[in-house]
Amino acid sequence: MLGRTLTTIVEWCWRHARLVALAALVLTVLLGAYAATHLDLDTDENKMLSSDLPFRKAERAFDKAFPQGTDLLVAIIDAPTTGEAEDAVNRLQERLAARKDLFKDVRRPPEELFFRKHGLLFLSTDALTELSDRLIQAQPMLGALSHDPSLRGMLGAVDMALEGISRGLMGIDDLVPLLAHLDEPAAAIADGISAPPLSWQSLFGDVASRDQPRRFLITQPILRYDDLVAGAQASEAIRQAARELGMTPEHGIRLRLTGQVALADANFSTVAAGVEISAPLSLLAVSLLLFFAVRSGRVVIAILLSLVVGLVATGAFAAATVGTLNPISVAFAVMFVGIAVDFAIQFVVRFRDERHRSGEDTPAMAATARGMAGPLSVAALATAVGFLSFLPTAYIGVSQLGLIAGGGMIIALIVDFTVLPALLALLPTPPEKSEVGLPLARLDSWLVRHCGAVVGAAGLLALAGLMLLPSLPMDFNPLHLQDPRDEAVSTFLDLARDPDNGSYAIDVLTPSQKDAQALADRFDPLPEVARTMTIDTFVPDHQDDKLAILQDLASLLGPTLSPASVLAPPSPEALIEALTATAAKLETVVGNDARAKALATHLRQVSLLGPKGVLELQQALTSGLAGQVDSLRQMLRAAPVTFADLPAEVRREWLTGDGRARVQVVPKADLEDRAAMTHFVKIATAIAPNATGVPISIEQSGQAVIHAFEQAGLSALAAIAILLGLMLRRWLDAILVVLPLVMGALFTVIGLVWSGIAINFANIIALPLLLGIGVAFNIYYVVNWRAGVTGPLQSATTRAVLFSALTTGSAFGSLAVSPHLGTASMGLLLFLSLGLSVLTTFILMPALFGLLARWRR
Template sequence: MIAAALAAWVDTARRYRWGVLALVALLTALSLWAVTTRIGVSTDTSTMLDPDLPFQQQNRAMKDAFPQLGGELVIVIDAATATQADQAAARLTEALAQRDGLFAFVSDLAGDPFFRRNGLLFLSLDEVYALSDTLAEAQPFLGTLWRDPSLRGLADLMGDAADQITAGGLDGVALPLGPVLDRMAAVTTAQSEGDTAARLDWRALIQGDAGGVAAARHLILAKPKRSFGSLTPAGDAMRAIRATAQDLGLTPENGVRVRLTGSAAMESEELGSVQTGMDVAGAITFVAVVSLLVLGLRSPRLILATVVTLIVGLCWTAGLAALAVGTLNMISVAFAVLFIGLSVDFGIHFGLRYKEERDRNPGPTPADNRAALRAAARGVGPGLALCAVAAAIAFLSFLPTDYRGLAQLGLISGMGMIVAFIANLTVPPALLGQWPVRPARNAGTGGDPAGRWAGRLEGALRRHARTVALVALALGIGAVALAPGARFDFDPLNLRDRGTESVATLFDLLKDPRVTPYTMDILADDLDAADALADRVAALPEVSSAITARDLVPADQDEKLMVIQDMALFLGPALAQEPRPAPDAAERRQARDALTTALARIAAASEADPVTQAAAGRLTNALNQLEPDTLARVAEALTGDLPPMLTRLRETLAAGPVTLDDLPEALRGRYLAADGRARVEVRPARDPRDPGQLAQFVDAVRAEVPTATGSPVLIRESGRTVMRAFAEAAGLALVGITLVLAVTLRRLRDILLVYAPLTLAALLTVATAALFDLPFNFANVIVLPLLFGLGVASAIHLVHRERAEADVSHAMTSSTPRAVVFSALTTIGSFGSIAASSHPGTASMGVLLTIAIGLTLVCTLGVLPALLALWPSRKDVGF
């Protein structure tokens, strides 16, 4: 009945072809109108999972209390010197603060006047004492530079150092001269060679390089006003930051590097990476599919009919998506690539079966063409219908799950499979009814000449059927043994493109152990409750610290202030004098001569150590080789950081007692909400990049405080939700497809034969993932549920053909095996193009889907014929 109905359907499309084609054109135009007017893309990744899940509600409550948390841009400024980084940050912050249309706030905490004055209080007591000792020794040195922060002052300083070395050796010199002279020589040489960004970092020299790279790095936080209707929600803000930095001259050529990271930057760049990957994948897929159609169909008219049907079906599916969904997410945008790869399978099977019928009965009359179309519909139509339903069930199985992002892709692709079935039994008959395919030259000889290799393969498999079955069983057992080694990667960082600036910058920041995005948050009713929770959580071995607003107030303030007051006593007079006017060109030349004279005395002094003598000699040679027009630039590079550095040092001597109310709102507001609620920030004691340790951290804290949230909780619970959704979807797909097979095939033998190669392919896919350490993740978890829907197609077609033929050899020499091969190859070509994406998550989905479909093809053509030979069909036996 189904075959007869489909044959009538195809014949109707052929008979009324012009009306059908007009209707097709109208529906396509309406679909394109719906796409252009109604469809959009949401880049809000928070909607990927059910918002009513408990951990989603807890995260939303934290964001409601502290809206400034999350979705931030971190502006990372690296410069040649710490002072240069501070100045660049101040200029950039001031400029961006004027762009209130793009930013909710721009915060430079390190450059805030509060921290410029009280910054020493936030050091440890030992660090304050160590700094006091260093500054006490350097007091004469600093006084000289404060009075004259120029090349002339440097010459005076080195003259005094030469006198002290001559009089009593290096013990009388405030700072180690060797490293100072060595760095001065390096900067001078670099400037003379054209490196205008080279500068002398006086803060690093005085602090003994204690800060390392971080000393010349400055961070700014900016909250962009994101537009989730754009593929780059924070794109406008990011472009504004980069343009402003360029306008201010904050460029690598000037010794300053400005980079962007943070969740907002990573999301925007990730979405751009996904979009680019999908665009490239779509183009590659279309080219690959058309190329395979040329090889497989070998008929221009058949190829044209299939391609037109593919385009029409894609337009219809997109139109249905616009009506049913409206707004796509970053997973469902992949429906186009999936549709191209899967829809063409219907066209290949129908087209090759139609061509087989034309070659078998190559009559020239319209009646012969009509008979070929009806025979193709009768022969392959029921199988296509079953494949469409199975694929739709596999896609739609995600609808009841909590994985909303994938459920949307499932809905669109499920509808797409029905669209593909309808289109491929409607558009090709209408086109081929008007422009029928010409029979092959050897038409009427029987069989598909290009598919005779399949007959030889089937013969070999039939002769060695038992061996093939045993090998398949052994492979299945081995795959079961390897399957437990497969793992799920919960960390979304591993799904991001490390080639993007934001991700590369984050990993650069993570080299500092003090920086981690893996902190948990606890929302308390007030600060006292937060302190009590922090004390409980901090006692856990998995926790390194639990911070509340009170922990922001510096400890040991009385003792630190005494030390600072002592520093003010011995530094204050030296930093209170009026600086001399900057030297002019003639005075700079005189200062250079005086400096080289002092350096020559230091190099010649027998009391100086060899390191200092060598450094003095290198600096002397570098200064003597300077061109007159580069002297001013070198002088600026050597002394330009001195005035702001010394001014900031003087500001820190005015520190006073600090209370919680004195803290800047930009900092205090991250721990105390406007309504009095308080936040506890919990930091991990172990490596959170390790999935096991991250799980222990989350479980330990949530066992103590079940409402704790934060990125580790989102990672952990999202992974659990996705795994649960995967299991539910796989179960639903298996049950649904089995029921459909039972109703349509009505034979236990045929159902088992359909599932045998599919089961082996699924086991081998999991084993391959385990063997080659290809983890499952949020993107590629769709593979196995889809395998149930897509993998059964090849087996269904072969089993259907075997039931219709007198024996299995006739089935294997027909067009069906060839259609199975080229259908699988087009699917592999489609998913393989996704694997070429630069986005790791998208690429991993393409890789695993390619592996799964490839293994399904091998198992279907390599194992199923042997099983058919071992268990031949009995036409009189039903289910």
């Protein structure tokens, strides 16, 4: 019935080719216009997985409680000094805060500002006592530098120390640390090397370590998800403002962007750049292989035009069914072309084979319709069922892709039995002079003779793949899909190396402040935890003892740090004179000490370099001094901190208006290691099942995707088997279709383990495509076998399958050159698995047919 109906349709389209082509043109224009006006793009990655998953519910609850932590675009400013960094971040904040059209919020991290002001109260009593002793010992130098914050002032402090040595009040060993700090940059400049800035941590301890010349500015941009790069305008606004404010490398300031928005934008822009590279390569490869498959430029044009018609119609179907594409479902075009080109090649190769036999076009087209009605219909329906099996999964991106691709298979079938025959009639070609099939008779015979050994070896190899399945490499960290050299990625990884930044921290929403502290107390003893934070963390303990130390220190150092007058910056000539004088005094007082002698030599060499050399040394030695002294001066004015004293900005970060509280847990291990991340998430979720954060999202998303593909894969195989059994009416035929498909998948597992290609968010979407292609290939051979075709590898089907696989493989193989690591891995996986699947079909199918024939005899 189906064969007669499709044959009638094909013959009518063949005879009325012009009318069909015109109707197809009009319909394509109308459907294209509908798709263009009704099909949108939404690049919001949060919509890729079902919102009903437990971890997604926890994310929504936390984001609703603390919305200021969502969709962040973070600017990181590095400057030569803390003062310059502070000035730069404040100016940038003021400029961006005025852009209400681009930013919902622009703020400094409130925790950073709080700890800079009250940092000394968070030291232990012993550490604070040690710091106090060190500062009191350094009081003469602090006084000199506060009065003269220049290289001249520092050299004056050295001169004072040398005077103490000459009077026997101190020894040379007391001066060694200061000499070492001076000598490192002086030696570098003397040798013509750029001098590193002097670290003041040895003097100021944790004060310096907490106040490095780096500042953070947090923004919440207004995102435009209808654009491929949703935060592009906001990012460009930040960079433009920085340029206008002189915050450039030429002025010693480095600006970098990272955060969820920057990472997502970098991801999609890299994918787009990859498409610009791979698309021309893919088009060229597909066109060449199509030509070799059908041996005619006109037929290639007919196939490509039919693909365009089907693709536009599928786009209109997507607009009518889903309306909005996501970053996964946008791949429907790739899926459609990858399988629809196979249908077209099968149809055309069969037509040319029939025409070679009959020598006439019209009877050949009728025979093609009768011969391909069954195989193409079964293949299209089975492939559509496979794609539609992804509909009920929690992976929304692939669920939508399955719906669109499933509908696209039916559209491809309709186009191949209507538009393609009409185009072949309008673009006639001379008949073939030789057989369309491939000269593989000897291989056919060999596989039949050794069918038992071939099937047995394939079975053992498949068993090995099954055993390797648990060790299949998987990596669902989205950062690993991107180029690590990209600014947003490299900056995030740079920050992640320091646990204090909390890049891989997790957060837990608790009912109250008391519950938050109780939960933190459960996490604190764990060896996997570096630290925890709650709102109570901002109230330091043992304040009475610490405030007493600070009050004593302030009374002693206060006048020192706030001199009555500050000298004007010295001229380069004055600096040269001071360098020469200090070098002479070093030689006079401690000239017999090798360390002092080396410093004296280097100081003289710098002085000989003139103004440029001495100013560079001054920059290296004093660039961070003013900021450190100012920070110390502010911290010495510390007052008792109570819960009621906490700034509103800090309270808003850790408490909700209805009293719920946040707990942050920072891991100790490097969570770039997947095993460490898996272990940390397991430990954390056992204590707090509603925990959220980057590690939770990565692990739980990966598990959800794996479960979705397990569910869809098994249901797809079952549905395809049932469909084939009903349509082919022989369960043996259904098994013959599914068995090579499963074995090819297991061979792919071996290939992935051997090559080290990990399954990830990007390349996993190749699996539905491979399922569809594999089913189609196997169906052609089984239908031919039922029709009595012997020597399957010699048939025109093998030529069509081979070039179909090469066409699809080359199209996707071109993705391997993409700069986006995820896209490149998808190209590699498709190329590898498609090759193994086709090889399995070519080797296993003749052997299975031979084995069945032997058993029947």
